[in-house]
Amino acid sequence: MAWFFHLALRQLFPPGKRFPAFAIVSILGVGLGVASLLVVQTVMNGFGEEHRLRIRESFGECVVVANRPISNVDELISSLNLEEEVLSISPYAEGPALTRRGSFSGVAFVRGIVPTDEEIPARGYVVAGDFNELDDGRVVLGIGLARDLRVKVGDKIDLWSPVMVDQAEKGKAPLPAELEVCAIVRTGFSEVDNRAAMISLRRFRELWSLGNKVHGVILRLDDPSQAPAIAARLNQGKPDLRFVPWQEIKKNFLEAIRFEKTMLFFLMFIITLVASFSIGSTLFSAVIRRSREVGVLVALGAKPWQLVGLFGLQGLWIGALGTSLGFVLTWTILSFRDSILGTINNLFGDGDMVASVYQFARVPLHYEPMDFLIAAVFTLLVTTLAGLVPALWAAGRKPSEAMRDV
């Protein structure tokens, strides 16, 4: 072991000292900086992932649409069934409608679906009733729309489609469709929850006079992250259709999440930077305090690069140990996140924001190895530099000057 390696270790953790204050405070400072950086990043990743999942489940992983209703839907489904990447195919039709119950009314965005389709994601978001009871006489409502209409499971609503308006203009007197609410869903997406109404595809075609056509097909893929490439490939040879991957459906929203995460990374990195500056200043005062020792080391033949190594290594080790501590703290904080959040909510009386605003059962997480790697590299770089500056200063001094200092 090089002498300066051994001496750096001893100076950082002096033998016989139960509490090496400089080392412990510095490592703790870096650890807390790294932990705050990674906790924020991991939670942001979690929110991002959760939102992506909601987007996929609410809008599909790839949606096939056209400029006009798709008439040869059976043929399209047969051809898509041959594709390995496609796990399931769900035809749908959709359109706005007026809904009413008593004196309460609301505009619904109605989607006609195949009730027996087990792949319909809304099945996972039922908060009341039973999705399996959906048939030609029943409807599933988003929770916001159900509240607007003041309905619960078992109540009946009236629904007017635009086709009925056409009939009224032609002098006919159409009767609204009467549908019984069989389930209420809450997805967390306000635009879905406040407007969604799901009825059977057969009933939709009848109410919208759609014949055997559909407005689109929702695909579930074996690798949703590859949706853009798969969509582009499937689109080949089908000029009348447009395959839209889920990343395109809510592009601006996803971009906003990514931008938020990047901004928070830089804001949180400032904390680590502050911790590193404090290490720099502490190391600097340590070097000044050790001026005579530096002079003696030079008198014994120590080379400037060895002195740089002696103090630079201390910065590097503080960074390495602080980063490791930061990783452990991150994992610990995130493991107990629900208890921590519960305590905060109890203290400030904010209620469960995660559940009420984001509709998530718990604070979402997503560990991204690249975030940990970037945090470690940046921290090591900054703490090593913080150690190098005083080290270079010490190495540049004349030993006779250094030995005159107290």
Added chain:
Amino acid sequence: MSEIVLQAKGLKKSFKSPTGLLTVLRSIDLEVYAGESVSIRGSSGSGKTTLLQLLGGLDVPDSGEVKLKLSSRTMLSPHRCLGQGVGFVFQNYQLMPELNAWENVALAAQIAGQGESEKEAQALLALVGLSHRIHHMPTQLSGGECQRVAIARALINQPAVILADEPTGNLDEVTGKDVMNLLLEVVAQRNTALVLVTHSKEFAERTQRRFFLSSGVLTPA
């Protein structure tokens, strides 16, 4: 007469001061021979430590030169070969507080790039009478013991000359005498030259050649 191990010619050194340039040393000439002991006395602020630092290469003179014998053929400026050929003993011992006695002695050899330093360090600590305290930290040693460790450290690289800057300055009279006896004994045993800076006339008189530094000029005492 034996060969010269340290040679200073026309050494001059000045420092900037608020009142102008302060000349501390004016044309110092000194030759030190192998195995001999030389003392330099002078009042406080006369430039003794500065001279020692120039001789040991810890500072560079404004003019003049210092040459140190490194091998039978090589004479080099000590400034260019720090840690080789010269051993230092300082008034405040200057041991590394985080290393024990044994590690402090071995450190000098490790910095100089010498292997097998551990056994040699143990032997030297035994030579200075500290074989029972090799694992003690400097804070656990008395002033006299610390200075013994410093003497062992100065000897480990087998220097041609040891430069001792008031090595008894921080010690009581009895301990000071013990340390001085040890220093003179071990340099004689190992045929190492000694340049001793001291205030003590008594210690100075025990060296083979004596000088007095006053007004920047070195004169035989």
